Amino acid sequence: MRARATALVANRELREAFRRRSLWVVFLVLLVGSSALMIVPELLDEDTTRYDVVMVEGAATTPPAGFEAAVRAGARSVDSDARFRSVASEARARALVDDDRADVAVVPDGQPVVVIRSGGDETLLAIVQQALQRATLEGNLGALGLDAGEVDEALRAPSVRVEQVAVDDSDREAAAAILSLVLYLVLLMLMIQAANGVAIEKANRISEVLLAVVRPGALLFGKVIGVALVGSAALAVAALPVLVKAAAGGDLPAGLGPALGGGIAWIVLGLVLYLTIAGALGALVERQEEAGSVLTPLSILLVATYVLAQSTAGTTLGAVLAIFPLTSPIVMPTRIALGEASTAEMVASLALGVATVVVVLRLGAAIYRRGIVQTGRKLSITEALRSP
Amino acid sequence: MDAHLAVRGVSQRFGQRTVLDDVDLDVPAGRVIGLLGPNGAGKTTLMRIIFGVLAPDAGTVEWRGRAATDDDRRGWGYMPQERGLYRDMRVLDLLVWIARLHGLDRADGTRRARHLLEQLDLADREEDVIAKLSGGMAQRVQLAAAMVHGPDLLVLDEPFAGLDPGAVQFLSNVITEHTASGRNLVLSSHQLDLVEDLCETITLIDHGRVVLQGDVRELKAESPNRWLRVDVPVDPSWLDARVATVGAIDARGTRVRLAPHADPGEVLDAVRVHRRVHDFAVEAPSLSELFLEATGVDRAA
Numbered sequence: 001m002r003a004r005a006t007a008l009v010a011n012r013e014l015r016e017a018f019r020r021r022s023l024w025v026v027f028l029v030l031l032v033g034s035s036a037l038m039i040v041p042e043l044l045d046e047d048t049t050r051y052d053v054v055m056v057e058g059a060a061t062t063p064p065a066g067f068e069a070a071v072r073a074g075a076r077s078v079d080s081d082a083r084f085r086s087v088a089s090e091a092r093a094r095a096l097v098d099d100d101r102a103d104v105a106v107v108p109d110g111q112p113v114v115v116i117r118s119g120g121d122e123t124l125l126a127i128v129q130q131a132l133q134r135a136t137l138e139g140n141l142g143a144l145g146l147d148a149g150e151v152d153e154a155l156r157a158p159s160v161r162v163e164q165v166a167v168d169d170s171d172r173e174a175a176a177a178i179l180s181l182v183l184y185l186v187l188l189m190l191m192i193q194a195a196n197g198v199a200i201e202k203a204n205r206i207s208e209v210l211l212a213v214v215r216p217g218a219l220l221f222g223k224v225i226g227v228a229l230v231g232s233a234a235l236a237v238a239a240l241p242v243l244v245k246a247a248a249g250g251d252l253p254a255g256l257g258p259a260l261g262g263g264i265a266w267i268v269l270g271l272v273l274y275l276t277i278a279g280a281l282g283a284l285v286e287r288q289e290e291a292g293s294v295l296t297p298l299s300i301l302l303v304a305t306y307v308l309a310q311s312t313a314g315t316t317l318g319a320v321l322a323i324f325p326l327t328s329p330i331v332m333p334t335r336i337a338l339g340e341a342s343t344a345e346m347v348a349s350l351a352l353g354v355a356t357v358v359v360v361l362r363l364g365a366a367i368y369r370r371g372i373v374q375t376g377r378k379l380s381i382t383e384a385l386r387s388p
Numbered sequence: 389m390d391a392h393l394a395v396r397g398v399s400q401r402f403g404q405r406t407v408l409d410d411v412d413l414d415v416p417a418g419r420v421i422g423l424l425g426p427n428g429a430g431k432t433t434l435m436r437i438i439f440g441v442l443a444p445d446a447g448t449v450e451w452r453g454r455a456a457t458d459d460d461r462r463g464w465g466y467m468p469q470e471r472g473l474y475r476d477m478r479v480l481d482l483l484v485w486i487a488r489l490h491g492l493d494r495a496d497g498t499r500r501a502r503h504l505l506e507q508l509d510l511a512d513r514e515e516d517v518i519a520k521l522s523g524g525m526a527q528r529v530q531l532a533a534a535m536v537h538g539p540d541l542l543v544l545d546e547p548f549a550g551l552d553p554g555a556v557q558f559l560s561n562v563i564t565e566h567t568a569s570g571r572n573l574v575l576s577s578h579q580l581d582l583v584e585d586l587c588e589t590i591t592l593i594d595h596g597r598v599v600l601q602g603d604v605r606e607l608k609a610e611s612p613n614r615w616l617r618v619d620v621p622v623d624p625s626w627l628d629a630r631v632a633t634v635g636a637i638d639a640r641g642t643r644v645r646l647a648p649h650a651d652p653g654e655v656l657d658a659v660r661v662h663r664r665v666h667d668f669a670v671e672a673p674s675l676s677e678l679f680l681e682a683t684g685v686d687r688a689a
Contacts, residue, residue, distance in 0.1 A: 005489060012485055016477065205472030209533060212439040212466040213489045215458065373441055 013226025070131035198282030263333030270329025280364035283371030325356035398447030422587030465539030490537035608672035
């Protein structure tokens, strides 16, 4: 019967939330914002660098056969692309490079000239030089009587893959920033909603009617579950564009996928912890307007957690905050996004979190049960716990 | 089986203050029971204890011969003194939801809620949110919320407070219908005169203690005090203070308190010396007079 009552209370919370226009507005904003975050980088990102290569036509000698193919192959090996065009004179080619309208100009000759801006792309210079050499070698070997297959055989070298050691982490950092911001905002909003809901029930004396039928625990947890489900729906709406993009095979910021997948446990943990505490605190107030002030310590903790989640990345403090129950719901998903969380950390954090949930549920129900029936003035937590 | 609610030896303290002191209350089926007393006497606290909202320091609440359980309580209905409804819920949604909390399924709850709204003349407002209703309509919805599941026991805390005369009449009918069908009902009030004609059995409490308990007619009959009502204003100097004193003078005339064994005829004659009396009666004490008698004795003791 208690489970049924809890379910009915949660059910009412959901139904009434979905009847409010403001919730649909929030959903729309989340959907549009999240979609924009997924789509805009695709539009801005030129994905691959394109090198503009200018060839001088009618130079004394034509570029060696195979030069263009060699440049394209070289560009591909660094995830780039090359575009060729021809101009009539060497002067014109030099001018284009000088004006930054082309990246490199090649004047094929007995002694080919490569024109590049000073400080220009060294990778490109290397690709062009190598391509020229290879094309020239191919020509020379051909002249010595080797057929194309023999030339290829002679020139075959293991393809070299270049790895950069300073890995670009900006994607992971962006994913962590977005995730912690969304979690922070959702927790803050829902926590206010839970405390407000309880405060309204107490101030309007609806609780008098309800308590005669429903045990206080069922009333509190039903509300926590209902509000958490509304919040989860909001998170799901925000995650929808991410999932669609992933399903369509689009590039996601590195770390966002694992953080969303692995972070769900901490998101649930955070919702239960913060909403239960907020609901219990809401039962202490006399008037609905006091609900905000009674939440202040919890709000401050949440803001601090959000700020620290970003700034303590990679530090021991960060590792501690990822395990501490009230900070772990935001810090741990952030660390997962950054790829910093170890399995041991996650297990410790989750175990401690679940243990805290058990304590908070009991304590929250006790505060709520005593607070909700005592009207006349705002209560403190100790007063609520001391009263019969 | 004894179909009644029995409160036995309930005591409750809040800090240093004793709110209820060894209170007994019986609510048998088929009778209107009044839990009466001034504001602050402990009536609401007792009702909260009946519903298990508060756990008493001592005493028990029994239903049909054994300690009341949560399941028993789900079958009861409560209209608290402090009225409250979800202001942004639709009338029908709210009533059906409350019916389901009491254990009805959605279909039964909807049927009962519609039936009650019909009776309460609110059938055309079932889709409106409560905030849009007038105060009187909201009160009727509150009553519906207490009754939507067809409770065996109905507990009404100060049900008449703030009602307009039409609503008072309606509520009185609801109360008598409920008990006439053999079910249990207890109501509280501090306006003793308002519920005088409604309550069959009363428990009067003051400062958390029972000061008078029993059948209203018997209590009145047992009281040694009698009152003479005359339809003219009476000057105290007309009367022998050892035999009769002026109780109250209002637009309807005067209530003269008769000393035990006083002859009402002699007192009436004393008034007729000064004024022509068209209407008079010898009456038992009213509930508030019984209350004053009881608390007066109590305080002297």
